[in-house]
Amino acid sequence: MAVIETVLLLLLAVVVSGAVARMTRIALPLVQIALGALVVLITGHTIDLKPDIFFLLFLPPLLFLDGWRIPKEALFRDRAIILELALGLVLFTVVGLGFLIWWMIPEMPLPVAFALAAILSPTDPIAVQAIAARVPIPKRLMHILEGESMLNDATGLTCMRIAVLAATTGAFSIGNAVGTFAWLALAGVVVGILMTLAISLAKNVISRKWGEDVGAQILVSLLIPFAAYLAAEELHASGILAAVAAGITMSFTERGQTQQLATTRIRRAVVWDTVQFAANGVIFVILGEQMPSILARAAEVVRGTSRPEVWWLAVYVFAIVAALAALRFIWVWTSLKMTLLRRRQDAPPPRVGLRLTMVMSMAGVRGAITLAGILTLPFVLADGSEMPSRNLAIFLAAGVIIVSLVLATLVLPGLMRNIELPPEPSHQQEEDRSRVAAAEAALQAIEDKAHALSEGKPDPDIYTDIAARLMALYRQRIETRTRTDEDDVNVSRRLDEIERQLRLTGLRAERDELGRLMRAREIDSDTGKKLVREVDLQELRFL
Known part of the structure; x- marks a missing residue:
């Protein structure tokens, strides 16, 4: 009963956090962490979730939603820099930060250090959005951050899985690591795609033959990421990549499908917004709720190291945050220089400002994925002995999340004011053409339907009058969207x-x-x- 009450308090804390964040102008994740600590003071105990259950409950739906909703055109347009950040930067961070942690804390085995570095590499766009709520983020910059986060989640978690295997078994080789990574990635992506296609096909067939149940449609969309994740894990592939691939596939399978009820789309969007808000919020609240016990366990671990003073924990956290910022700055500067503003060979070279590089670097905030991932570190090794430095790794990850959030809260809004990126391509003409095409289709359909309904009826003029009134609205839309004079177009808009x-x-x-x-x-x-x-x-x- 106490656990149920604590869970309800966590959800209540998520609800309250939104209002508190708006009133205090403090970043939402920081408010949720503070409320989580308050829950501990009220209840006097914490929730100890099993790592695999924690992973399953929170990550598949969040990553699925990222893949489902991210603008695909923006993703493909900036695919070069997104891939460089999501793949190259992750590997760069894992190697550089992993050796740094091992050098700072010799008692932490190298595989555990690499696992910690891998889980610290993914960024959290939800946290960035919350921090930058007072300052509009340029769309292109946000799309790059979203694309990076969606892919580096999968890359970082996959690298962490390889490191955990090395830590638990004590064996590691480059060849096996590359083969494992390839299987995890390729099989995970294939499973996610096939699972979504199969479920979407079955759902569409049932809806066409026997009608559409709104509640069932929403529930199916909620179950798809878990189905993809569990199927991939059963094949020893990456369930994380399966969830991401399922989300991307979901967006393509629904593109152009208009048979679905409007009610289904509206209600489903609301449900998924709620799931996203609740899942992200609960993760940060749980972080605050577990911080006292994490700190206590980490203090015990650090006393058994070569630097037993507790204040070394703060040194480790700030050193890791500084290293992450430096590694990200170096990589972002190089990536922006090469790809963000790439033009034709005969065009002048792009000018990459220091401020833009700093914005991209500071936007690399760690959040929900890092916490969820680090809590999945196994408790024991393959021989049954205790996982060394597990509690210390969890504390360092939690500390990095909090410090990066605070630093970004203080610095990022100021850096983003009046930041300039290449302008987003205008889609106004494309929108106008689409509206005209849709209006013309509507005109033809209304005219045909009016004729069909009026055949053999004693009062056919009623159908004609109503159809003419509706068709006039569509003709007005066509007229306002097909004018060639720019002044007329501006007046129409x-x-x-x-x-x-x-x-x-x-x-x-x-x-x-x-x-x-x-x-x-x-x-x-x-x-x-x-x-x-x-x-x-x-x-x-x-x-």
Whole structure:
């Protein structure tokens, strides 16, 4: 019963954290960590999750959602720098930081040091978004960070898995490591793709033949990442890469599919937003909730090393944070120089400013994935003995998360003000062409349907009048989107914006009045909810 109460308190802390962060202007992850520590003070005990259960509960849905929602065009456009950051930087960090940790803490075995370095390499865009909430992040920069995070999660966790195997078995070879990495990566990606394609195909066949159940559709989308993860793990492949590949595949399988009910898409998006908020929040709250015990265990471990003073823990954390920043700065500067602003051979060389490099470097905040990964370190080795330095590694990872969050909170907003990147390509003409094509299709469909409905009816003029009224709206849309004069186009867009604002004002007034009628019991609550939902769905078109 106490565990259930603690879990409920953790969820309550996640709910409260959003309001506290808005009121105090403190980064959301830091607020959640503080509230987690407060939960310990209230309950007096912590939750000890088994590492594999913790991994399974939180990582598959978060990574699946990253792959599902990231803009694919942006991902492919900046694929060079994203791959360099997500693959090259991870390996660079694992090697450089791994040897540094081993040199600083000789009592920590080299495989454990590499495992710690591997799990510290992934970045967390959710934490960056929370930190930079007061300062708009340029879209291109955010897309690069999202793409990097999505792929370096998989790379870092896969490298960590190899290091853990070496730590538990005591055997390591380059050939085996490369072969293991190739199998983990390729098999994981294939499993994720095939699992999503199979489930999506079965779901679409059932929906076409027997109708669509909104609740079932949402539940299936929630189960796909777990199915991909568990299937890959059963084949000793990377469940993390399977979850990422499943998310990317999900976005492609749904591209162009319009048969799905609008209600399903709206409700599913809300459910997944809630899952993302809750999962990320609970991880940070758990970090705060476990910090006292992590610190106590780490203090015991460090007393048995060559530097027994507890303050050495802080030295280790700050040294690791500084090393991560230096490694990332070097790699980011090189990557930006070579790829971010790459142009034709005859074009002038790109100018990469120091400020842009610093922004990209400071944006490498560690977060939920690092904590979830480090807690999966096994407790024992293959021979049954205790995993050396496990508690110390967990403390160092937790300390790096907190320190990187605090530093980014203080420095990143100032660095990002007025930061300039190459402008995003305009999609306005593409949007206009699409709206015109959709309107023309609607005109033809309305005309055909009106003729079909009016055949043999005693009052065919009613169908013609209604169809003409609807077709006039679509013709107006075509006219405003096909003008060639730039001034006329700008005027049309300004008129559209004015219309949008007025429509939103009217819809909100409708909703307020419906609320008043329900409170006064002048309409039935079910009727009122139905009418409010209709207004909400209309409002979504103009937001």
